[in-house]
Amino acid sequence: MTFTSFKNARIVRSGWLQEGGRRLDCNPYMSGALEARDTLKQLKVRKDALGTLTKGHAGGIYNGPMFKRNYVGSAEYGVPFISSGSMLLADLSTLPRLRRLDAESGRLSYLRLRPGMMMISCSGTIGRMTYVRPDMDGVWSSQDVLKVVPNPELIPSGYLYAFLSSRYGVPLVVSGTYGAIIQHIEAEHIADLPVPRFGATFEQEVAHAVDAAAAERVAASQYRRAALDLFQSKIDWSEHVSFIASAPMASTLRGRMDAFHYSPRVEAGRASLASSCGARLGDRVETVFEPNRGSRLKVTDPAFGVPFLSSSSVFELTPRAEYLVSRSLTPNLEGLLLSDCDVLVPRSGQLGGIIGRAVLPLPMNVGQAGSEHLVRVRCHFLSDAAYLWAVLASEPGYWALVGTAFGSSIPSLDSSLISELVVPWLPEADRTEIAMLVSKAVTAQNKGNELEAAAVEWLEEKVRKES
Structure with missing residues (x-):
């Protein structure tokens, strides 16, 4: 049997084993993290550790404590609650509601999401990411979601998200995964992750595209809600x-x-x-x-x-x-x-x-x-x-x-x-009015996806040219 007989087989350099403390599990070597790291090392631009670019609770990279989840049905007594399984949903209207009394307590209040933050799944399926949009303000997140809070005085939020979600950022994030059955990453595993800096003009362009994508996704949610409200009022x-x-x-x-x-x-x-x-x-x-x-x-x-x-x-x-x-x-x-x-x-x-x-x-x-x-x-x-x-x-x-x-x-x-x-x-005029709102929602969500993909692609192309 030859080396090429193994699907997705890779050659692991002996130097990588030495640098990784002789870690023998496959994850750091199969994820592409070391190739990404070597590419970033070749860049002639400044690179800042992720932990130096964040601010807020626990330095700006945190998840949360284990706690009992008490759910309620009323918006008056509950807050929307997002988990690693629901963080990528386009429609957040079906999120369960965590009891407000618990959510706003001193123990859990810092788990409230704010626009410009980013979420990374840190338990189970590792490395799924999303950018916190304005319509997610006031949503609480679970301990299975790692929050990264950029310091806007040091780095544009959208640029940092584009890098972390790129082909260079994701492998570095997941390379710190540990655990055999249920995998995890913690804040300290990504705090030293190197973030390349390409100058304010380029970073702002990338951030603007990510923020524009977030705005389109907010618009999509608003169009969906308007269409449903209109239909329900008609009947x-x-x-x-x-x-x-x-x-x-x-x-x-x-x-x-x-x-x-x-x-x-x-x-x-x-x-x-x-x-x-x-x-x-x-x-x-x-x-x-x-x-x-x-x-x-x-x-x-x-x-x-x-x-x-x-x-x-x-x-x-x-x-x-x-x-x-x-x-x-x-x-x-x-x-x-x-x-x-x-x-x-x-x-x-x-x-x-x-x-x-x-x-x-x-x-x-x-x-x-x-x-x-x-x-x-x-x-x-x-x-x-x-x-x-x-x-x-x-x-x-x-x-x-x-x-x-x-x-x-x-x-x-x-x-x-x-x-x-x-x-x-319903009469044709009513059906057309409702359908137009729904079509606008689909168009806005699709445009948001294109804008975010373009921002990440710009960043990846910049890394390739500079390395």
């Missing part, structure tokens, strides 16, 4: 529906005996959708289907593969594929490809999670493959998809949709049951 939806259990009449059971299907919120959602110009969903779209399940034949060459998106990644700010699947050998590939006329609905999971949460694919993801766990509501027109997203993503739409779920251990949705949902097919 006179009242959010004040009791969670208290009720006893349905025997004549209404119609073959369903599961209690959740008859819960007050679900019944109110169904009734609200059906009360205004109701039409069967399947009659207003091209088709509702679940792609056939089959083996995912992975490839590494983009010439022979299609990016594959999971049912959770489509909810992220920048949905990225974890791998490629074969164009020629993947069974039923055509059914997996995403269309710009699709509304995507995760079909399985725990209630309260992503199951039943409608999402639209971004233009950057159209033509890529999506998980068979995503039900496709394939519409005739782009405008119909935008409008029906608002219908299904609204509060009554969500409850009506998730109310069709069946199964006790892992609830699942069925495309035929989704087709039978009665949805409001």
Whole structure:
């Protein structure tokens, strides 16, 4: 067996082992951290340690203590709470609420996020990063998220984020990972990370693009919220529906005996959708289907593969594929490809999670493959998809949709049951108004992704030219 027989094999220099204190686990050597470090060493520009560029609690790089999480349902008594699993979400409206009394206590108050900070997942999946946008001000973060607070007098926040999230920053961050089962990094592991300085003009240009990306993402959230509020006002939806259990009449059971299907919120959602110009969903779209399940034949060459998106990644700010699947050998590939006329609905999971949460694919993801766990509501027109997203993503739409779920251990949705949902097919002028807001949200989120990607690319190109 030869060296090349091992997939992703790398040659580790003996000098690297000596410099790393003879550390023998793979992570520092396979992550690209040492190559990134050597590239930065060749730069003729000044390099500052990350810990000298931050300020605030614990010097500006910190996570938080372990604590009991007491959740509440009211905004009056709770604050939005983000974790390493939800920090990359594009829509933060579904975040749980941590009890305000706990959040604002002296023990946890410093976990409040402020615009310009950055978050790094520091437990489990290490190195996921996001920039704290203005609409995240007032959100609290968990101990599984490492906060980095730049000192704006020393470095532009957006520039520091662009470097840390680049191909040179990420490997250096994750190289300090420790732990065999559940991995971690701590503040001291990244405090000495070298940050190259390219002058105020260039750094401000990069920072401006990152801040512009954040502004576009805030706009996307505002457009989404405006579209949902407008739709719900058109159907006179009242959010004040009791969670208290009720006893349905025997004549209404119609073959369903599961209690959740008859819960007050679900019944109110169904009734609200059906009360205004109701039409069967399947009659207003091209088709509702679940792609056939089959083996995912992975490839590494983009010439022979299609990016594959999971049912959770489509909810992220920048949905990225974890791998490629074969164009020629993947069974039923055509059914997996995403269309710009699709509304995507995760079909399985725990209630309260992503199951039943409608999402639209971004233009950057159209033509890529999506998980068979995503039900496709394939519409005739782009405008119909935008409008029906608002219908299904609204509060009554969500409850009506998730109310069709069946199964006790892992609830699942069925495309035929989704087709039978009665949805409001409002007058064309109303549908157009709602669809325009949704389209603006998609455009703004996509533009934000392009701006951030461009900022990181500028920085990476600068490093390559100077090294």
